[in-house]
Amino acid sequence: MTFDDIIDKYPGLFTDYEGSHCPDGWLPLVDEFCGRLVVEHPGVQINQLKEKFAELRVYVTDYICADLIEETVERSRHICQACGNLNAEIRDGFYWMVTLCDSCTETHGGVKR
Numbered sequence: 655m656t657f658d659d660i661i662d663k664y665p666g667l668f669t670d671y672e673g674s675h676c677p678d679g680w681l682p683l684v685d686e687f688c689g690r691l692v693v694e695h696p697g698v699q700i701n702q703l704k705e706k707f708a709e710l711r712v713y714v715t716d717y718i719c720a721d722l723i724e725e726t727v728e729r730s731r732h733i734c735q736a737c738g739n740l741n742a743e744i745r746d747g748f749y750w751m752v753t754l755c756d757s758c759t760e761t762h763g764g765v766k767r
Contacts, residue, residue, distance in 0.1 A: 701714060
């Protein structure tokens with residue numbers, strides 16, 4: 655699954671989308687978030703989805719779904735943004751923070767905090 659697949663799966667959800675990068679490991683989380691958003695809060699659209707400070711950031715047209723966003727962001731702090739492993743931690747990268755599992759930390763050079 656790619657981010658473009660998610661955009662195609664939820665037509666109308668990304669109409670004013672400004673773009674950004676979503677790490678591959680978080681794509682299943684984003685897919686689940688989008689599925690819940692269209693059911694629980696129809697009419698709310700996503701303006702931007704991105705990684706910032708080792709967590710998923712979601713910007714929408716109406717923050718009536720703030721609890722859903724908060725839950726998704728919290729979950730992103732424990733999912734490896736590289737591979738999707740559920741046993742991840744926030745770590746210091748070369749010049750930024752990342753959420754990685756132990757295996758990807760070794761591969762990508764992150765440092766456990």
